[in-house]
Amino acid sequence: MRIHLTEVDELPDNSPNAEVEEYEDWGVGLRDLALPKGLRRWIIFDESTIVGNMSAHPVSYGPNEGSVSMNIGISVRREFRGQGIGSAAQKILAEILHSAGYVRVEAGTDVGNLTEQKALSKAGFQFEGILRAAQLRRSGRHDLQLWSHVSPEN
Ligand SMILES: CC(C)(COP(=O)(O)OP(=O)(O)OC[C@H]1O[C@@H](n2cnc3c(N)ncnc32)[C@H](O)[C@@H]1OP(=O)(O)O)[C@@H](O)C(=O)NCCC(=O)NCCS
Numbered sequence: 001m002r003i004h005l006t007e008v009d010e011l012p013d014n015s016p017n018a019e020v021e022e023y024e025d026w027g028v029g030l031r032d033l034a035l036p037k038g039l040r041r042w043i044i045f046d047e048s049t050i051v052g053n054m055s056a057h058p059v060s061y062g063p064n065e066g067s068v069s070m071n072i073g074i075s076v077r078r079e080f081r082g083q084g085i086g087s088a089a090q091k092i093l094a095e096i097l098h099s100a101g102y103v104r105v106e107a108g109t110d111v112g113n114l115t116e117q118k119a120l121s122k123a124g125f126q127f128e129g130i131l132r133a134a135q136l137r138r139s140g141r142h143d144l145q146l147w148s149h150v151s152p153e154n
Helices: 085-099 114-122
Strands: 003-008 040-046 049-060 068-076 104-110 126-137 140-150
Touching (some): 049 085, 085 104, 085 114, 085 140, 104 126, 114 126
Antiparallel strands (some): 003 040, 040 049
16 A cells, blocks of 8 residues: 555545545535634545545643644545555554654544444554534434544653
């Protein structure tokens, strides 16, 4: 797997976010959303081909820098799924964020999103528990699983 991540200010128009997915159908246009403060974005490349994108935003668990985690998200283009890209990219982003000083990197995913759960597990994340009724999408309110990747040098 020869993927690499490039941080960008804006996603290109042809990014996979344009596709509406079961787990990403918020019932409103993305432009209508209040995007989290401190949101960062990356494009996933396989050589020069865009195969997906990722995001990360800070989540604070206390009033000091050491209590800030980064919560990541990912979307791999449909035609590139099931090739190990999602798991490799999430491992790479966790390492980038650990190198930037974030000890805890977390990811939430729908309790029914078995593909993402498998990808997170392969990326070295550990399942922590259930966030009840955490997400409201077009299809209704959903429980999430919370996973984390903690720096070995914490
Ligand atoms: C979730 C997602 C990022 C995973 O990316 P990916 O490149 O397909 O992931 P990987 O190939 O690294 O791993 C997927 C694993 O799930 C497995 N899988 C696929 N469908 C599955 C299912 N229905 N049940 C269980 N496992 C499944 C695959 O077999 C693979 O495991 P393997 O390598 O042991 O065979 C991608 O499917 C995606 O973008 N989905 C839509 C957006 C989304 O759900 N994002 C996450 C929101 S939190």
